[in-house]
Amino acid sequence: MLNINKPDMIDISTQYAGLNLRNPIIVGSSGLTRKPEQIKEFEKAGAGAVVLKSLFEEQIDIHSSRLMQESDYPEAADYIHEYVRSNQIQEYLDLIKQAKETSTIPIIASINCYKSEAWIEFAQHIQAAGADALELNIYFLETDLTQDYDATRERYVRILRRIKEAITIPVILKLGKATSNIPALIHLLKINGADGVVLFNRFYQPDIDIHKLQIVSGNVFSNHSDLSDTLR
Numbered sequence: 001m002l003n004i005n006k007p008d009m010i011d012i013s014t015q016y017a018g019l020n021l022r023n024p025i026i027v028g029s030s031g032l033t034r035k036p037e038q039i040k041e042f043e044k045a046g047a048g049a050v051v052l053k054s055l056f057e058e059q060i061d062i063h064s065s066r067l068m069q070e071s072d073y074p075e076a077a078d079y080i081h082e083y084v085r086s087n088q089i090q091e092y093l094d095l096i097k098q099a100k101e102t103s104t105i106p107i108i109a110s111i112n113c114y115k116s117e118a119w120i121e122f123a124q125h126i127q128a129a130g131a132d133a134l135e136l137n138i139y140f141l142e143t144d145l146t147q148d149y150d151a152t153r154e155r156y157v158r159i160l161r162r163i164k165e166a167i168t169i170p171v172i173l174k175l176g177k178a179t180s181n182i183p184a185l186i187h188l189l190k191i192n193g194a195d196g197v198v199l200f201n202r203f204y205q206p207d208i209d210i211h212k213l214q215i216v217s218g219n220v221f222s223n224h225s226d227l228s229d230t231l232r
């Protein structure tokens, strides 16, 4: 369809998870989407929407545990934990508010939690801060030898349903590649209220430095050969 304001421009606006996008190019969550000025740059460069860097519950907990170890006062533990937690959540909420003030494209927040109450708490704060949608960066490292696949799927559905009950903005699930029967999982998520699904996350890639005998970060960037795997 021709855009009447700019006759030479084709209208590629679309809908995604109930959001109106001027085009279907969405900048994925990464270190490049953690500052309002970077988000503005993506808007200027033509992005249809931006997904903010995820707020990781585990990172907050690790950060507060480190500070607790440095403290001489064990009785300060609860105080430190609560302080770090609320501070880091607040920083993320400020990012959402600033991004909404400075940009006009939809801002999709992203969370990664492991305690069920945290998913709800983070989601409610994020909606109140003005995010247009929420992406769930769900990932559990499954190591329980007795756990079957149904339990994993049930966990996804439980988190989704509880979040859908708690907030009204669209909820999108981001999946990893290593999942059995992806169409069936997506169908299950759809009937349980998911507004969208993102394929796929690229999880942290570990490597081993054989000279230093240390675990180090592997290749950060995907390359063109990764694409055929995603398309398959």
Ligand SMILES: Cc1cc2nc3c(=O)[nH]c(=O)nc-3n(C[C@H](O)[C@H](O)[C@H](O)COP(=O)(O)O)c2cc1C
Pocket (backbone or CB within 6 Å): 028, 029, 030, 031, 053, 054, 110, 137, 174, 200, 201, 202, 203, 220, 221, 222, 226
């Ligand atoms: C350095 C880096 C950081 C990322 N951080 C996040 C994150 O915080 N949350 C998330 O959901 N995805 C994160 N991702 C995954 C990307 O959003 C994207 O889904 C993934 O990289 C696949 O796209 P690609 O093949 O273009 O790299 C990150 C990826 C990279 C490379």
